[in-house]
Amino acid sequence: MPNINKAVKFMIDTAKDDTHGYDQTHRNAPDYDCSSLVATALHEAGFNVSPYSWTGNLEEQLRACGFTDCKPPWKPGDVHLNVNHHVCMSVTPTTIAQASINEKGTTTGGKTGDQTGKEIYIREYYEYSRGWDCHLRYIGANVNTDDMYSVDTIARQVIAGLWGTGNERKILLTKSGYNYVEVQKRVNEILKGEKKTDGEIAREVINGKWGNGDTRKAKLTKAGYNYTEIQKLVNQILSSK
Numbered sequence: 001m002p003n004i005n006k007a008v009k010f011m012i013d014t015a016k017d018d019t020h021g022y023d024q025t026h027r028n029a030p031d032y033d034c035s036s037l038v039a040t041a042l043h044e045a046g047f048n049v050s051p052y053s054w055t056g057n058l059e060e061q062l063r064a065c066g067f068t069d070c071k072p073p074w075k076p077g078d079v080h081l082n083v084n085h086h087v088c089m090s091v092t093p094t095t096i097a098q099a100s101i102n103e104k105g106t107t108t109g110g111k112t113g114d115q116t117g118k119e120i121y122i123r124e125y126y127e128y129s130r131g132w133d134c135h136l137r138y139i140g141a142n143v144n145t146d147d148m149y150s151v152d153t154i155a156r157q158v159i160a161g162l163w164g165t166g167n168e169r170k171i172l173l174t175k176s177g178y179n180y181v182e183v184q185k186r187v188n189e190i191l192k193g194e195k196k197t198d199g200e201i202a203r204e205v206i207n208g209k210w211g212n213g214d215t216r217k218a219k220l221t222k223a224g225y226n227y228t229e230i231q232k233l234v235n236q237i238l239s240s241k
Helices: 004-016 034-044 055-064 151-159 166-175 180-194 198-206 213-222 227-239
Strands: 067-069 079-082 086-090 095-099 120-124 134-138
Touching: 004 034, 004 086, 004 095, 004 120, 034 055, 034 086, 034 095, 055 067, 055 079, 055 086, 055 134, 151 166, 151 180, 166 180, 198 213, 198 227, 213 227
Parallel strands: none
Antiparallel strands: 067 134, 079 086, 079 134, 086 095, 095 120
């Protein structure tokens, strides 16, 4: 049975795995182009879509599978298509995953895998410069709560920055059918469990992992550490050598 969230997971996992890059010639794993990435994600999720599809024949296949035209707010799994040039998929209400271009700025001839971090990646939704011909949504994606991600999975997506911050995060999670309080609770649990000691952070600072000056201060503060205390430990460690 088709499961749109499995397609979304495939897109996210592939974007985060640098063994996958962009190539239009060798486009069916480990590298992909924009259309083979989306098509493979859907194929692996149980949709009757050929992984060898291209932008020109995707729309017909998607509509035959139960996709229909949609408007914002976007939902995970929405497909944004220009039939001649490009396709991507929403992975949250504000972000998309896509295959873009290789490290040479060309469509073929690059090294296997993502050499730049931007060959296959997640970014904020955007209006394509050549325009989207259609936005398509699988209509079965909104009714089966069994298809929803676990609280733990969503929490880790929140930590990765896929659901925005503050009130925006709360609105997006709620609109997507998730319990904001439960998700935020799990986020806090994960961060608390993964937070390192001041001593560990101080040694990372010494090893150059947190930058210098104002950059270091900003990074440490954003990560929830007391900059003054960390710097004090850094000075103590260095003075004892």
